Amino acid sequence: MYTVAKYVLTQQLRGVRRYPLVLMLEPLFRCNLACAGCGKIQYPDHILDKHLTPEQCWAAADECGAPIVSIPGGEPLIHPRMPEIVHGLVERKKYVYVCTNAILLERKLDEYTPSKYLTFSIHMDGLRDEHDLAVCRDGVYEVAVKAIREALRRGHRVTTNTTLFDDANPERVRRFFDEMMALGVEGMMISPGYSYQKAPDQKNFLKRNRTRELFAKILGNRKRGWRFNQSPLFLEFLMGRRDYQCTPWGNPTYNVFGWQKPCYLLQDGYATTFKELMDGTEWDRYGTGRNEKCADCMVHCGYEASAVADTFGSWSGFGRTVKVTLMPNAGESVKRETVGAGRGEADRYSVR
Amino acid sequence: MRRSALDVEKRTGTPSAERRRLIADILEPPAAHPAHLDMTDSKYHTPEHTRLEGRTFRPSTPAELAEAVELAFDYRGDITVALTSGERIVGYLFNREATGPRPTLQLYPESGGMRQIAYAEVASIAFSGEDTASGKSWEAWVTKKESERRAEAQRAEADARARGHL
Numbered sequence: 239m240y241t242v243a244k245y246v247l248t249q250q251l252r253g254v255r256r257y258p259l260v261l262m263l264e265p266l267f268r269c270n271l272a273c274a275g276c277g278k279i280q281y282p283d284h285i286l287d288k289h290l291t292p293e294q295c296w297a298a299a300d301e302c303g304a305p306i307v308s309i310p311g312g313e314p315l316i317h318p319r320m321p322e323i324v325h326g327l328v329e330r331k332k333y334v335y336v337c338t339n340a341i342l343l344e345r346k347l348d349e350y351t352p353s354k355y356l357t358f359s360i361h362m363d364g365l366r367d368e369h370d371l372a373v374c375r376d377g378v379y380e381v382a383v384k385a386i387r388e389a390l391r392r393g394h395r396v397t398t399n400t401t402l403f404d405d406a407n408p409e410r411v412r413r414f415f416d417e418m419m420a421l422g423v424e425g426m427m428i429s430p431g432y433s434y435q436k437a438p439d440q441k442n443f444l445k446r447n448r449t450r451e452l453f454a455k456i457l458g459n460r461k462r463g464w465r466f467n468q469s470p471l472f473l474e475f476l477m478g479r480r481d482y483q484c485t486p487w488g489n490p491t492y493n494v495f496g497w498q499k500p501c502y503l504l505q506d507g508y509a510t511t512f513k514e515l516m517d518g519t520e521w522d523r524y525g526t527g528r529n530e531k532c533a534d535c536m537v538h539c540g541y542e543a544s545a546v547a548d549t550f551g552s553w554s555g556f557g558r559t560v561k562v563t564l565m566p567n568a569g570e571s572v573k574r575e576t577v578g579a580g581r582g583e584a585d586r587y588s589v590r
Numbered sequence: 591m592r593r594s595a596l597d598v599e600k601r602t603g604t605p606s607a608e609r610r611r612l613i614a615d616i617l618e619p620p621a622a623h624p625a626h627l628d629m630t631d632s633k634y635h636t637p638e639h640t641r642l643e644g645r646t647f648r649p650s651t652p653a654e655l656a657e658a659v660e661l662a663f664d665y666r667g668d669i670t671v672a673l674t675s676g677e678r679i680v681g682y683l684f685n686r687e688a689t690g691p692r693p694t695l696q697l698y699p700e701s702g703g704m705r706q707i708a709y710a711e712v713a714s715i716a717f718s719g720e721d722t723a724s725g726k727s728w729e730a731w732v733t734k735k736e737s738e739r740r741a742e743a744q745r746a747e748a749d750a751r752a753r754g755h756l
Contacts, residue, residue: 280723282668285684374731374743507663508684
């Protein structure tokens with residue numbers, strides 16, 4: 239938290255209007271699952287076989303400058319040089335989140351040294367039935383739970399990340415939170431379904447109002463023991479208590495094609511350098527009310543940045559954050575406010 | 591005129607009637623008709639009435655060429671680009687710069703490396719590779735018979751195992 243706060247405040251004091259907080263680093267698209275809701279893996283084999291080199295990954299992190307690096311994919315643990323990539327990022331004092339389905343985690347744990355800079359963020363889409371259905375393979379939930387236990391036993395930082403679609407059952411999601419906290423994970427991250435432009439699952443994406451209703455049911459009357467590894471104001475946003483405009487530059491994405499325009503979800507083209515991405519993207523074309531593709535999106539990669547900008551943009555924003563952190567169930571009657579495009583990114587990723 | 595049709599699509603997320611006519615006008619019919627083209631799944635930019643796999647664009651104007659490149663950019667399979675020099679390149683089109691004095695496309699050839707090709711060098715674009723996003727929707731998954739789902743999951747698992755990823 240301190241690192242994020244320092245970074246954001248420094249950017250603001252320097253008058254930087256747009257800056258990244260989380261680099262989304264996709265070193266490969268190949269996965270060992272074939273989830274029906276995922277739009278990241280539909281490529282010809284020769285594209286799926288492409289990997290970013292460690293040097294490319296480090297150069298992207300250096301060029302971008304974000305204090306946090308999230309490594310999704312594809313399945314990052316498939317990458318033969320992932321330990322080297324992670325080691326180099328940790329050496330640079332980047333807070334690294336390896337987003338994995340955990341199928342290979344237990345086998346690969348020896349290759350990673352526990353560090354405050356390294357967190358395994360485990361993809362868990364619900365209780366056993368929901369998760370195994372979501373990933374289109376039986377038994378994956380149990381494998382992931384076993385790997386989480388082993389990673390925790392070895393002293394690694396472990397969080398979960400959960401994507402919820404409109405068929406989510408709020409009561410079962412709440413039970414799922416109980417189970418994850420009982421496992422001992424450091425925190426949970428949740429987000430509505432991704433609105434991938436090219437995902438095969440277009441019809442299942444949550445509409446904005448349904449998203450708010452769903453998350454209000456899930457997060458209302460929140461249990462004290464639940465810990466979320468994301469901005470408290472972003473959770474308020476998901477519940478419909480606040481409105482934000484998108485901050486698409488908050489989570490810039492780098493992969494085998496280059497720097498993705500404009501965000502982690504949309505593919506409108508690629509830039510060769512981070513500067514070209516920031517200077518050459520028509521940012522005003524994106525966000526709620528500006529682009530049809532963004533109409534129903536409430537995903538963390540665009541809106542947590544806005545929530546963090548709200549937190550650190552003013553004393554009142556900071557006060558709101560403190561209030562909802564200490565009293566998450568006190569905001570039932572708060573009127574919804576709209577805050578302009580964020581200027582930073584989120585503390586979705588806890589930093590200590 | 592045709593650029594505005596594309597703009598409508600970009601705003602609304604669906605091809606305009608004009609653009610559908612345009613696509614129908616400049617597309618050649620598929621050389622073959624693979625069985626999986628009969629599936630009803632659709633993608634954001636390639637709904638079933640404009641399914642591209644197996645088809646070839648032979649644009650006759652810069653506007654048609656720009657349309658063809660946009661469709662190829664959105665396509666999740668390999669394409670075959672025939673150049674005016676007679677060269678043919680099979681690969682995945684991952685980027686394009688449609689504006690400026692010399693519009694170019696970028697492609698990862700199946701054989702390796704990366705190629706940057708000026709629009710002016712393109713004679714035709716064939717959607718020759720499998721559309722890897724077709725027929726893989728969540729709805730299709732849940733409506734399949736249990737035995738079909740199991741078989742598909744087993745195939746994916748066997749593929750991952752064969753690659754040493756499990």
